[in-house]
Amino acid sequence: xxxxxxxxxxxxxxxxxxxxxxxxxxxxxxxxxxxxxxxxxxxxxxxxxxxxxxxxxxxxxxxxxxxxxxxxxxxxxxxxxxxxxxxxxxxxxxxxxxxxxxxxxxxxxxxxxxxxxxxxxxxxxxxxxxxxxxxxxxxxxxxxxxxxxxxxxxxxxxxxxxxxxxxxxxxxxxxxxxxxxxxxxxxxxxxxxxxxxxxxxxxxxxxxxxxxxxxxxxxxxxxxxxxxxxxxxxxxxxxxxxxxxxx
Amino acid sequence: xxxxxxxxxxxxxxxxxxxxxxxxxxxxxxxxxxxxxxxxxxxxxxxxxxxxxxxxxxxxxxxxxxxxxxxxxxxxxxxxxxxxxxxxxxxxxxxxxxxxxxxxxxxxxxxxxxxxxxxxxxxxxxxxxxxxxxxxxxxxxxxxxxxxxxxxxxxxxxxxxxxxxxxxxxxxxxxxxxxxxxxxxxxxxxxxxxxxxxxxxxxxxxxxxxxxxxxxxxxxxxxxxxxxxxxxxxxxxxxxxxxxxxx
Numbered sequence: 001x002x003x004x005x006x007x008x009x010x011x012x013x014x015x016x017x018x019x020x021x022x023x024x025x026x027x028x029x030x031x032x033x034x035x036x037x038x039x040x041x042x043x044x045x046x047x048x049x050x051x052x053x054x055x056x057x058x059x060x061x062x063x064x065x066x067x068x069x070x071x072x073x074x075x076x077x078x079x080x081x082x083x084x085x086x087x088x089x090x091x092x093x094x095x096x097x098x099x100x101x102x103x104x105x106x107x108x109x110x111x112x113x114x115x116x117x118x119x120x121x122x123x124x125x126x127x128x129x130x131x132x133x134x135x136x137x138x139x140x141x142x143x144x145x146x147x148x149x150x151x152x153x154x155x156x157x158x159x160x161x162x163x164x165x166x167x168x169x170x171x172x173x174x175x176x177x178x179x180x181x182x183x184x185x186x187x188x189x190x191x192x193x194x195x196x197x198x199x200x201x202x203x204x205x206x207x208x209x210x211x212x213x214x215x216x217x218x219x220x221x222x223x224x225x226x227x228x229x230x231x232x233x234x235x236x237x238x239x240x241x242x243x244x245x246x247x
Numbered sequence: 248x249x250x251x252x253x254x255x256x257x258x259x260x261x262x263x264x265x266x267x268x269x270x271x272x273x274x275x276x277x278x279x280x281x282x283x284x285x286x287x288x289x290x291x292x293x294x295x296x297x298x299x300x301x302x303x304x305x306x307x308x309x310x311x312x313x314x315x316x317x318x319x320x321x322x323x324x325x326x327x328x329x330x331x332x333x334x335x336x337x338x339x340x341x342x343x344x345x346x347x348x349x350x351x352x353x354x355x356x357x358x359x360x361x362x363x364x365x366x367x368x369x370x371x372x373x374x375x376x377x378x379x380x381x382x383x384x385x386x387x388x389x390x391x392x393x394x395x396x397x398x399x400x401x402x403x404x405x406x407x408x409x410x411x412x413x414x415x416x417x418x419x420x421x422x423x424x425x426x427x428x429x430x431x432x433x434x435x436x437x438x439x440x441x442x443x444x445x446x447x448x449x450x451x452x453x454x455x456x457x458x459x460x461x462x463x464x465x466x467x468x469x470x471x472x473x474x475x476x477x478x479x480x481x482x483x484x485x486x487x488x489x490x491x492x493x494x
Contacts, residue, residue: 001259005268012248014265021252022263025272032279039286042382045405046293048341090335094295135289158292 043135050133051086066092066115066125084114085125087132095132096154120150131159139166145182152186164188171195173202177211184222200230290382297380298333313339313362313372331361332372334379342379343401367397378406386413392429399433411435418442420449424458431469447477 002009004022017025067084092099092115102109109115117125124146130137131147135158139147148163150156168191171179176198183192199206206212206226216223249256251269264272314331339346339362349356356362364372371393377384378394382405386394395410397403415438418426423445430439446453453459453473463470 001262003262003265003268005264005272008265010265012259014267015248015250015262016264016266016269017252018250018255018257018261019263020261021250025252025276029272029276029279032276032283036279036282036286039283039290041405043286043289043293045342046290046382048337051337088335088337090295090298090337095292135293158288 047134047136048091050129051088066117066129067113085122085129087129091132096156098154117150120146124150128159131162132156139163141167141170144170148186148188160188164191167191168194171198173198176202177209177215180226181215181219181222196226196229199226200233203230294381294383295338297376298335313364313376314360332369332376334376338379343403345401364397367393371397375406378409379403386410388414388417391417395433395435407435411438414438415441418445420445423449424456424462427473428462428466428469443473443476446473447480450477 001012003016004019016022067086089103093103094100099115101107102115104110120128124143127137127139127143127147128150137147139162144163144166148160148167151159151163167179167182167188171191171194176195179191179195180199182188183195212223248259250263251266263269314333336350340350341347346362348354349362351357367375371390374384374386374390374394375397384394386409391410391413395407395414398406398410414426414429414435418438418441423442426438426442427446429435430442459470
């Protein structure tokens, strides 16, 4: 008989489904694709354009100001400070419980219309605002960790997950220890697991690495956790071998 | 052999897929479900809360004013008129090219901060604004056509499709002629097709209906189109019968 999907011949021991279930599954898949198209069109409808930066803002000079932007004035440049990023109050409030607390209560930020974000470059701030408006932004290996820190600080969990997923995809032999330390500090479970398993797979070369020596100096407890994870894995491997041997 | 999906026995003439394709299809389905979850979470992140109505606004009295709401003041009630609906300029501009033209240029609406929307009740206007902020709103058979008209006027195509889909699901023997006329007037192709096929399926009783007689008086060209569609369908049926008879 012939498979209706790959069109190849197969014997009865290789049988998957009956015809009816095959057809149902194809219909389900089509429905799911239609739902995906529908959700994507809703997303593109809901995305907002962030307010424009006036030319001096596009520099990547150190900055750290969010300037609240009156929606009654959305096309004007919002520049009273030369290194600030404009944003709409309603958007900030809806995306971050921290901004909500700042702006819904009579705090300094609410009165002044300016939120100070220490240590963030205009470039990172711009990326942050882009995500708050559009649920997407372009990441690179410099921006992602800085943005993750902002996301954590202002409790924009969606953005934190977005950055963490990116960083996890970039873990390699060279940056594994740095990622492990970063993940620990910022409660990034997925990144922690990925970097940890890369490290313990290469345990033999660990002790000669510069970052390892620095870490022993700076934060020996983290190194202890590394060894514990390593031992735990060794034990698991041993018991798997044992049970395989018995079978 | 047994189907891996429904677990029932089947013969080789009922074979659907081989095992490998069955497993691949299951994986694909899981991936699609994950993508759907992801898109839904992005949607819920992007939805904004519309500005609150102060109590007098919640009445369904005739209204027709959109009051531009400064985002610097998003928690205050925006009431200078007692029957207006507050909205943020940035949201209106991003969702509707008509609002964009009004508000980006120095038109009266841009200066006054008030957009007059003739003939729309506060209830419908509220529903309109809800959709612009959240890409969802609750419809009923009274609201849907009024909202579709607003969506058409302000070129919020996404909302027009949303209303049309709802109205199409509600077409029945009683309202088919009214829906047909409405769909014609507002270029609602899906609704037009659905109402037209219901009408021509019940052609025998058409001429005794009150709405039919009214339509002949008011817009005889639409009635002509009805008959043309009917004849066209008759001809199709006849040719299908013919070719079946030959086989």
